[in-house]
Amino acid sequence: MGITLREVAKEAGVSITTASRALSGYDDVADKTRKEVERAADSLGYIPNLMARRLKTGRTGTLGFIIPDTSSRLGDPFFSNFLAGIGNEAGNHGFDLLITTHSPDSRGEHESYTRAVGGGWVDGVILVRTRYDDWRIRYLYENNYPFVAFGRSNHEFEYPLVDEDSKAGVSQMVQHFIDLGHREIAFLAPPANLMFARLRREGYVQTMQDNGIRWRPDFIREGNMTRQSGYEQMNILLSNRDRPTAVIACNDMMALGVMDAVQERGMVVGRDISVSGFDDVPVAAFTNPPLTTLRQPIYDIGRTCCRMLVEILAGQKPEPYQTLLTPEVVVRESTGPKI
Amino acid sequence: MGITLREVAKEAGVSITTASRALSGYDDVADKTRKEVERAADSLGYIPNLMARRLKTGRTGTLGFIIPDTSSRLGDPFFSNFLAGIGNEAGNHGFDLLITTHSPDSRGEHESYTRAVGGGWVDGVILVRTRYDDWRIRYLYENNYPFVAFGRSNHEFEYPLVDEDSKAGVSQMVQHFIDLGHREIAFLAPPANLMFARLRREGYVQTMQDNGIRWRPDFIREGNMTRQSGYEQMNILLSNRDRPTAVIACNDMMALGVMDAVQERGMVVGRDISVSGFDDVPVAAFTNPPLTTLRQPIYDIGRTCCRMLVEILAGQKPEPYQTLLTPEVVVRESTGPKI
DNA sequence: AACCTTGAAGAAAAGCTTTTCAGTCGGTGT
DNA sequence: ACACCGACTGAAAAGCTTTTCTTCAAGGTT
DSSP states (O other): OOHHHHHHHHHHOOOOHOOOOHHTTSSSSSSHHHHHHHHHHHHTTTTOHHHHHHHOOOOOOOEEEEEESSGGGGGGGGHHHHHHHHHHHHHHHHHHEEEEOOOTOHHHHHHHHHHHHHHOOSEEEEESBBBBOOOHHHHHHHTTOOEEESSOOOOOOOEEEEOHHHHHHHHHHHHHHTTOOOOOOOEEEEOBBHHHHHHHHHHHHHHHHHTTTOOGGEEEOOOOHHHHHHHHHHHHTSSSSSSOOOEEEHHHHHHHHHHHHHHHOOOOOOOTTTEEBBBBGGGGHHHHHHBBBBEOOOOHHHHHHHHHHHHHHTTTTSSEEEEEOOOEOOOOOOOOOOO | OOOOOHHHHHHTTTOOOHHHHHHHHHHOOOOOHHHHHHHHHHTTTOOOHHHHHHHHHHHOSSSEEEEEOSGGGGSSSSHHHHHHHHHHHHHHHHHHEEEEEETOOHHHHHHHHHHHHHOOOOOOOEEESSSSSOOHHHHHHTTTTOOOESSOOOSOOOHHHHHOOHHHHHHHHHHHHHTOOOEEEEEOOTTTTBBHHHHHHHHHHHHHHHTTTOOGGGGEEESSSHHHHHHHHHHHTSSSSOOOOOEEESSSSHHHHHHHHHHHHHOTTTBBEEESSSBOOOGGGGSSSBEEEEEEEEHHHHHHHHHHHHHHTOOOOOSEEEEOOOEEEOTTTTOOOOO
């Protein structure tokens, strides 16, 4: 690499200690000496070796974001919007952002968390898509490692998080459909191990029951949050003898896939079959037809998570420590009355 | 932090050297010894200190992406798609991705590049939105630092890059408008210091002239690539006595802003005024009306840049070293014949 | 004159790995 | 019996900062 502090010290005619202290702005170094060291550093083009510094201080100035997804990963607007929120906020606080992607529970995912906690990979991490019995959360918590999660879990302890009230959200959406006269309402669920899978399913089942509608197990299908899987699962639903007249997809990408399948069969979304999503990613307002969905401010949640993590790293306790947001039904043209 | 190699060595009853070599898979370590070291490491929960390793080896296993934008940054789908390409490809090769955002030519941007080249921040960087007389490229090149750029520049030396043929692209688009009967074609240009600003402007001016149309300086307006600025600049154009009948925006975000302004005045995009963009970000297919634009495969370009950088870090020379792609006009409903 | 305080600067340790080079030991070839 | 070799292993350096603790000189106090 290049110039080291030793050479700067030599050039300035002082010890390494003094050079270090001069450049770090300590006040027990004479003004004249500091000027001289600065001049030397400048003229030699000194750039501190980051790894040496980090090794010594144990701080990296970097936050980690480990994306739990295999197929679409960063291509999914959910992640890219959340990432945007984190990234922009991190920048505001002078932190870099380190990102990596691994499929849930994979070896690589384990390694990343291990490296973070034990290897000094980053100063703290942000978690997303929390799972039932989430080992990541337990692991981070038990090691007293700084983190913030987007999503609750079912642990007995408290940790800093932001989450949306999935159950209430889905509940509202089911009610929206019922109010439009639908009774054959299918539910395209997230992978079962995700924490919000249970909550959203509860919202679905309970609201159906509350309205005196018997819910049918074969109208609940599990997808993997991609457009492709929305398409596939909807094709299965459509090949049944009894078809639903409405579908609630648990994210917007799957809703897009559902619409693909519907339109492929020559039916009109919003008239023949109503479709709704979850998230309100930016593209949802522009689909054809525009998508009825549950709005949660992904970008802002990303920012909030990041801000909370920065506070934790500064030794403060974020206030509030846990936030629960209620998603809001945004009615667009993909849903309409039952015909 | 935690367990160090020293403790593992002690537990296994060997020297630090042997422990290190055993765990790193060197073959000059007896099988029995290796097993013993591995057992010790396992039982103690040893995790290597990344910073110590990096300090010693001078490698970080990380690629850097310094996003040159102030206002929208990661919120801009251009960046998030490009980032997705880089990120996914980096993951495939076992690299982490470090991202940070700075406004062009800011102090922070300078520092980031300095830290990369001199401080061992990352192993290599990917550049985007190259500029005229781009100091970043010169700096990296002269320091023989590994990098790949999305975009040409005007330097005398060769460096690894991928770029789209901006001039040809805009030229095609202008021709598209002229073929539709338009002659009052406005051009919403990128910030003048961007390399492709010149190329695209050349494409515009030259194709107008080739068709015997006098281009008007007041029909060329500069925006900053955001939707907001598209909106503002279009309002200026619309408040003129002579209004254009068609507008070429130099990215899709500005085109969205242009459409906002047009629709706000009760006019119909694609009939009263034709609008086109550049990039074909995913949302462009879903705008209202769907946007005519120039398609360049941003995601794939990101992947390619990343792959090239990984090759360079492996000591190979990417083949081809410089790639020029020709964007393709995608005609949708935001453009129509002059009425 | 002896002692203390203060401001400034340096020696050396610490942070943890990787790597170079030297050394040990049993065995083999002559 | 001697030299040498091969297979392993260990001591120590190197990588570069930051930080603790010590030292030193000058000036002030009693």
